[in-house]
Amino acid sequence: MSELILASTSSARRALMDGLGVPYRTKAPGVDEHVPAGLPADEAVRMLAVRKARAVQERHPEAWVLGADQLVEVGSDVLGKPRDRDAARAQLQRLLGNTHVIHTAVCLLGPGGHHSETVEDTRLTFFPVPPEELERYLDTGEWEGCAGSYRVEGRGQALLQKLEGDRTNVQGLPMLSVVRLLRQAGFDFFVRP
Ligand SMILES: Nc1nc2c(ncn2[C@H]2C[C@H](O)[C@@H](COP(=O)(O)OP(=O)(O)OP(=O)(O)O)O2)c(=O)[nH]1
Numbered sequence: 001m002s003e004l005i006l007a008s009t010s011s012a013r014r015a016l017m018d019g020l021g022v023p024y025r026t027k028a029p030g031v032d033e034h035v036p037a038g039l040p041a042d043e044a045v046r047m048l049a050v051r052k053a054r055a056v057q058e059r060h061p062e063a064w065v066l067g068a069d070q071l072v073e074v075g076s077d078v079l080g081k082p083r084d085r086d087a088a089r090a091q092l093q094r095l096l097g098n099t100h101v102i103h104t105a106v107c108l109l110g111p112g113g114h115h116s117e118t119v120e121d122t123r124l125t126f127f128p129v130p131p132e133e134l135e136r137y138l139d140t141g142e143w144e145g146c147a148g149s150y151r152v153e154g155r156g157q158a159l160l161q162k163l164e165g166d167r168t169n170v171q172g173l174p175m176l177s178v179v180r181l182l183r184q185a186g187f188d189f190f191v192r193p
Pocket residue numbers: 007008009010011012013028029068069070071081145146147148150151152153170171172
């Protein structure tokens with residue numbers, strides 16, 4: 001099996017792939033993440049996951065390449081990664097006491113024109129919490145690098161009232177789907193290095 005490349009700079013995605021144990025390496029996709037204004041979140045993440053995977057495949061045509069992208073949808077708002085603490089506060093103020101959807105797309109490209117992709121949704125409901133608790137959560141710094149400004153596997157789980165769907169999908173990769181795509185592509189598991 002040709003090598004697998006995770007087209008990502010995300011430490012969360014690396015942690016999830018490390019847990020799976022399939023040998024891989026990472027390459028930064030280095031793509032422009034702008035999408036047409038008004039594009040629905042699920043279409044935007046699908047477009048970007050494909051764009052990231054294709055950008056790395058162009059540099060490594062013999063490899064298998066996995067790309068991913070994630071957005072948060074709450075009401076009519078679509079949220080990405082916050083640029084600073086104030087943006088993180090505003091994102092969390094939208095999420096607290098409400099239900100939002102995490103859309104994560106993955107795209108697996110391989111030799112011979114293999115192309116498989118999927119978008120997975122996870123619905124999360126957050127407790128309403130007072131402003132002073134929100135500031136304490138912001139002090140943890142978990143908002144940095146996270147779409148929606150929280151880490152579901154970290155301190156952020158204390159905000160979580162309900163979760164419907166794949167929990168890993170929130171962290172950055174829907175591992176149930178990643179395993180399915182890899183098995184469909186013919187990857188072997190539990191192989192001794
Ligand atoms: N550890 C953790 N990370 C999260 C969580 N929610 C979102 N994230 C991270 C995973 C991704 O790194 C990031 C989603 O943003 P993107 O899909 O644009 O990926 P990013 O730019 O980080 O990396 P990439 O485009 O793959 O190089 O947010 C969470 O609950 N836990």
